[in-house]
Amino acid sequence: MSDQTDGRLAGVRSALLSIRPNANDGSLTGTSGSSNTEPPEIAAASSESESVSRQGSGADSSASAAASTQPDAETTTTSESGSGLAMPAGDKPLGSPRVDNAVIEARDLDVFYGDTQALHGINMDIPEKEVTALIGPSGCGKSTFLRSINRMNDLIDVARVEGDLHFHGKNVYEDDVDPVALRRKIGMVFQKPNPFPKSIFDNVAYGLRVQGKDDNVEENVLTALERAALLDEVEDQLDESGLDLSGGQQQRLCIARAIATDPEVILMDEPASALDPVATSKIEDLVEELAQEYTVAIVTHNMQQAARISDKTAVFLTGGHLVEFDDTSKIFENPESDRVEDYITGKFG
Amino acid sequence: MSTNTDTSTTTTTTTTTSTGGDPDGFDPDGNGFDFDGSSIKRKHQLGTIFLGLCFAATMVGIVALVALLADVLLEARGWLTWEFLTYPPSQIAENYVPSNYGDLATGPGGMYPMIIGSIYLIIMTAIFTLFLGVGAAIYLEEYAPDSSLTRFIEANIANLAGVPSIVYGLLGLAVFVRAMQTGASLIAGALTLTLLILPIVIVQSQESLRAVPDSMRQASYGTGATKWQTIRNVVLPEAVPGIMTGIILSLSRAIGETAPILMVGAATTMFTPPDLTDPTGSFGAMPMQIYEWAKMPEAEFQHVAAAGIVVLLTILLLMNAVAILIRNKYDKRS
Numbered sequence: 001m002s003d004q005t006d007g008r009l010a011g012v013r014s015a016l017l018s019i020r021p022n023a024n025d026g027s028l029t030g031t032s033g034s035s036n037t038e039p040p041e042i043a044a045a046s047s048e049s050e051s052v053s054r055q056g057s058g059a060d061s062s063a064s065a066a067a068s069t070q071p072d073a074e075t076t077t078t079s080e081s082g083s084g085l086a087m088p089a090g091d092k093p094l095g096s097p098r099v100d101n102a103v104i105e106a107r108d109l110d111v112f113y114g115d116t117q118a119l120h121g122i123n124m125d126i127p128e129k130e131v132t133a134l135i136g137p138s139g140c141g142k143s144t145f146l147r148s149i150n151r152m153n154d155l156i157d158v159a160r161v162e163g164d165l166h167f168h169g170k171n172v173y174e175d176d177v178d179p180v181a182l183r184r185k186i187g188m189v190f191q192k193p194n195p196f197p198k199s200i201f202d203n204v205a206y207g208l209r210v211q212g213k214d215d216n217v218e219e220n221v222l223t224a225l226e227r228a229a230l231l232d233e234v235e236d237q238l239d240e241s242g243l244d245l246s247g248g249q250q251q252r253l254c255i256a257r258a259i260a261t262d263p264e265v266i267l268m269d270e271p272a273s274a275l276d277p278v279a280t281s282k283i284e285d286l287v288e289e290l291a292q293e294y295t296v297a298i299v300t301h302n303m304q305q306a307a308r309i310s311d312k313t314a315v316f317l318t319g320g321h322l323v324e325f326d327d328t329s330k331i332f333e334n335p336e337s338d339r340v341e342d343y344i345t346g347k348f349g
Numbered sequence: 350m351s352t353n354t355d356t357s358t359t360t361t362t363t364t365t366t367s368t369g370g371d372p373d374g375f376d377p378d379g380n381g382f383d384f385d386g387s388s389i390k391r392k393h394q395l396g397t398i399f400l401g402l403c404f405a406a407t408m409v410g411i412v413a414l415v416a417l418l419a420d421v422l423l424e425a426r427g428w429l430t431w432e433f434l435t436y437p438p439s440q441i442a443e444n445y446v447p448s449n450y451g452d453l454a455t456g457p458g459g460m461y462p463m464i465i466g467s468i469y470l471i472i473m474t475a476i477f478t479l480f481l482g483v484g485a486a487i488y489l490e491e492y493a494p495d496s497s498l499t500r501f502i503e504a505n506i507a508n509l510a511g512v513p514s515i516v517y518g519l520l521g522l523a524v525f526v527r528a529m530q531t532g533a534s535l536i537a538g539a540l541t542l543t544l545l546i547l548p549i550v551i552v553q554s555q556e557s558l559r560a561v562p563d564s565m566r567q568a569s570y571g572t573g574a575t576k577w578q579t580i581r582n583v584v585l586p587e588a589v590p591g592i593m594t595g596i597i598l599s600l601s602r603a604i605g606e607t608a609p610i611l612m613v614g615a616a617t618t619m620f621t622p623p624d625l626t627d628p629t630g631s632f633g634a635m636p637m638q639i640y641e642w643a644k645m646p647e648a649e650f651q652h653v654a655a656a657g658i659v660v661l662l663t664i665l666l667l668m669n670a671v672a673i674l675i676r677n678k679y680d681k682r683s
């Protein structure tokens with residue numbers, strides 16, 4: 001590694017340290033602990049029932065697998081609670097792709113567009129009520145992966161998904177899964193802002209209306225706009241077209257639309273790409289706030305942002321391979337893969 | 350510019366000198382452009398000639414249209430009265446002459462029943478077309494799998510748009526009047542006109558649906574909407590202006606069609622507007638009546654026919670104006 005690279009990496013590290021002082025203490029509990037400082041009660045109950053239901057289905061085989069692939073798991077929880085699905089050794093990315101509190105588990109997930117394969121055997125977990133960042137160069141399949149989580153790839157004629165993607169232990173690609181119901185649980189903010197040619201209010205209310213959440217529409221819309229850091233700017237023009245907003249405002253409008261329906265998981269595809277630093281930091285605050293109640297997966301090209309807001313980071317590299325998945329602090333301080341290190345420091349090879 | 354290798358020295362030199370560059374394939378002046386502009390001038394001249402031809406072609410159409418309109422308007426001048434719009438037709442030429450209105454035993458002649466007949470016809474056609482045309486377009490565009498069968502159907506719908514209207518008239522006669530026993534009724538006429546314009550409406554509606562950006566559909570599905578919710582709340586509202594324009598323009602073609610309703614057996618002359626409570630009753634329509642008048646030997650009837658044409662054209666232009674209004678209204682909104 002060149003001196004220059006070292007210097008840049010140090011820069012990222014110090015940024016990380018200033019935001020998260022305990023990021024360097026070397027223990028895995030540091031990061032998960034920081035997001036769980038005040039765990040909401042519903043959350044605790046639901047994650048408990050989750051692990052109980054998992055125990056029933058194949059706990060013994062996968063529990064030992066969890067223990068072997070992830071020795072650190074025992075420091076935080078019992079091995080039973082981490083008894084997700086076993087991960088094939090062949091395609092396993094570097095780092096620790098298994099998490100204890102996984103809501104979403106991708107296993108050998110391949111995605112094809114026609115004859116070209118966009119994702120190759122993705123194996124990773126997305127932990128509950130934490131922020132998982134997906135980073136990687138353009139065209140490496142980050143959006144494709146996000147879309148395969150809530151089956152938005154179904155809408156692309158040429159797209160084909162192979163392998164499994166489990167949501168609460170249920171493979172969402174099984175025949176009996178209704179993609180509409182799935183998407184009501186897993187909301188999405190798209191890479192390109194795509195507000196409807198409707199009023200600002202109706203844009204945010206859309207999801208509430210189609211999902212039949214008709215009570216308190218007005219209150220929910222305003223709350224969502226407030227959380228998306230947009231309310232102040234549009235308060236007086238709620239009945240004007242969402243298309244008349246600036247690009248960055250549209251992006252926040254789409255965030256408001258996605259969170260208004262109160263989904264369980266929120267997938268964000270570069271939600272801050274068109275935002276100024278102030279709005280960006282508001283969105284980052286929102287993401288951290290959301291992570292107390294929701295599971296967030298966020299694609300970003302901004303390394304500092306990934307370092308600041310995420311608990312876990314998945315690094316995809318060109319060709320659609322997940323190269324490394326680990327705690328964000330680990331990825332940014334001491335990644336196992338040299339290519340990941342090069343990518344993070346901006347010296348992409 | 351090509352690189353100057355040993356084997357191609359001569360050719361490279363000739364090409365580069367002709368474009369004003371140096372023999373190394375590198376141009377020290379930084380340009381290889383044609384600065385005297387002779388070839389560009391030639392292209393400009395060609396452009397001017399082409400422009401002139403296009404202008405002439407446009408003018409031929411406009412002049413012919415204006416001449417036709419002027420002729421009709423002149424013929425109709427003085428004959429198009431309120432009475433003409435509100436009285437039933439008459440066999441006697443004198444009854445149409447406005448100066449005679451005062452001393453007529455039977456009352457003035459007009460085209461009231463046909464105006465009403467045409468309006469009923471167009472409303473019924475509009476309703477049938479709306480459901481069948483938009484329904485088919487939604488199915489083909491949003492639901493049908495992208496199979497060879499779908500493409501075959503779509504290709505044939507486009508072909509149907511080119512079938513002459515008299516063929517639709519024959520079809521209407523065989524299917525509706527005879528087989529379905531509707532008689533020479535408004536329903537038979539409306540269904541026949543529906544068949545006539547359906548292909549165009551389907552194609553136009555499909556294009557409007559296709560023009561709705563996919564990102565809108567994705568946004569809708571992404572918030573947990575079902576397919577039908579997406580179509581109803583996002584796709585259709587976006588496509589409606591295009592669909593409506595297509596339907597109205599098609600209807601204004603249908604309202605002037607004579608051949609299909611002639612085949613279906615519309616009455617040449619009707620003294621009362623069609624009875625809506627009698628679904629198999631006969632009906633008259635403007636184009637048929639105009640055709641009848643134009644065939645009459647008396648000179649007065651040429652003026653009467655011209656007055657009828659003006660009424661028909663006015664309704665037609667009104668419909669087109671509505672189509673334009675709808676388009677403008679929605680264009681501004683988005």
Ligand SMILES: Nc1ncnc2c1ncn2[C@@H]1O[C@H](COP(=O)(O)OP(=O)(O)OP(=O)(O)O)[C@@H](O)[C@H]1O
Pocket residue numbers: 113118136137138139140141142143144145156158191
């Ligand atoms: N609808 C599609 N049809 C065909 N190929 C596609 C489609 N969407 C994406 N791809 C291909 O899949 C690969 C991954 O694309 P994807 O959009 O997932 O990349 P990304 O990581 O999100 O990139 P970016 O950071 O630029 O958004 C690319 O090679 C792309 O060309």
Ligand SMILES: [Mg+2]
Pocket residue numbers: 142143144191269
């Ligand atoms: Mg992307």
